[in-house]
Amino acid sequence: MNDNRTPAEVALLGEDDVAAVVTPQDAMREMRAVFESMARQEARNFPVVRERLRGEDSVFGVKSAYDATRGILGLKAGGYFPLPGEGGGHRSSIVLFDAQSSALRAVVSGNLVTRLRTAAAAALSIELLARADTRTLAVIGAGAQAEAHVRAALLVRPFSRVLVWSRTAPRAAALAARLSNLDCPVEVASHARDAVSVADVVITLTPSTQPVVEDAWVRAGTHLVCMGADTAGKQELEMSILQRAAIYTDSPEQAISIGECQSAARSTQGPPLAILGTLGDILIGRVRARVANEITVYDGTGVAAQDLAMASLVLERRPRGEIVTPAPTRAGQVQSSTGGTS
Structure with missing residues (x-):
């Protein structure tokens, strides 16, 4: 993932940012490349977490993946919530990490990404x-x-x-x-x-x-x-x-x-x-x-490697999304009570 940002910068990219820089044709090229990477075991999808909430009417899930050839690591989280008006429907967010350090690089709104990659x-x-x-x-x-x-x-x-x-x-x-x-x-x-x-x-x-x-x-x-x-x-x-x-x-x-x-x-x-x-x-x-x-x-069940490839493309094309700098932590990590990192 080559986005030319400093390690401390985190990009927050919304639906308008995605729409400004990717097309259905881009999605077709990305999906072809991702499928080939997965077939060669260069990209790996991790087990899915997908659960129903509030009885049977709402669903929340997390999909994650690692693509070694592109240096992409991350997840997509979201689901379906049948609420009235603008509060309901499908919503998701994609989180990209630096594949070498696990530092947070971007949070990308996932609705248009999902629509484009699913159709592609x-x-x-x-x-x-x-x-x-x-x-x-x-x-x-x-x-x-x-x-x-x-x-x-x-x-x-x-x-x-x-x-x-x-x-x-x-x-x-x-x-x-x-x-x-x-x-x-x-x-x-x-x-x-x-x-x-x-x-x-x-x-x-x-x-x-x-x-x-x-x-x-x-x-x-x-x-x-x-x-x-x-x-x-x-x-x-x-x-x-x-x-x-x-x-x-x-x-x-x-x-x-x-x-x-x-x-x-x-x-x-x-x-x-x-x-x-x-x-x-x-x-x-x-x-x-x-x-x-x-x-x-x-x-077609939808896999995380597809979402991450599209989100990484959005990040690389540098849309106008907001850039935030997270507060520094000791050695860039949060220490857990057991001495590991959480």
Whole structure:
């Protein structure tokens, strides 16, 4: 991480700072590089902490990683809080440390970073796994992530038709309106089946705990991009889809613990899952990509190395974020009562 700041300086970078210096194209390049680094074991993601709060309605999590080749060390913390008005929704912050000394370097607002890197990873999966003759895109879910995913998908495939569906019809209509400046028509489907059954690529972006895509709707050769399942208990696809698909992930460990694969991985019914590897494994030639008309699934749980790469890029490009200097501590550390550092 090369940001040319003195060790005592800490950058505080907000959403406007992120928006000023990174683009979807930047995110695509960063995700490709991160996937390759992870496949070569040069970047390592640590175990995720993700817990429900206040019963079942709120989620808080921490993801952390270390990328040796880039000298990036840090974490992202945040979650979902369904509060009324401006107080609710998804919020996260990314914390970057000096990889040599663990000194704090930056705190970066994580919402736009998450949106950009999630959409870019989904688009990379489409680039690597969707059929070359892909033309119709279906998007299931019309929340905050949906628009970015459609625009990123169009960077890698010339879709001629986009179908959107949401359980909340006005949200689907609003998404279609925001996408009205695309070069292809965007239509609102009356039922998820109507979108999935004609699609070459299906992106799911819901917080559902029950399947929203049925096996009978999915055609041979379809590529499914599952981005909604990132917490224990979530599920967007009927299990039998996964049991007959070639599956790729960002993290096999996270896929079977908090991702779309979690329910099928625990099931004693049907064949075992065919998790072939990660997108990085495809990029470095370790595993194959699509074979003919098989169904492919990308289970994107989101990993910390992706967030840190994007936040580090923001820091390197020196936006106008506030710089603060923390109070000095003895030898730059806080001593614990046991003599170690805390």
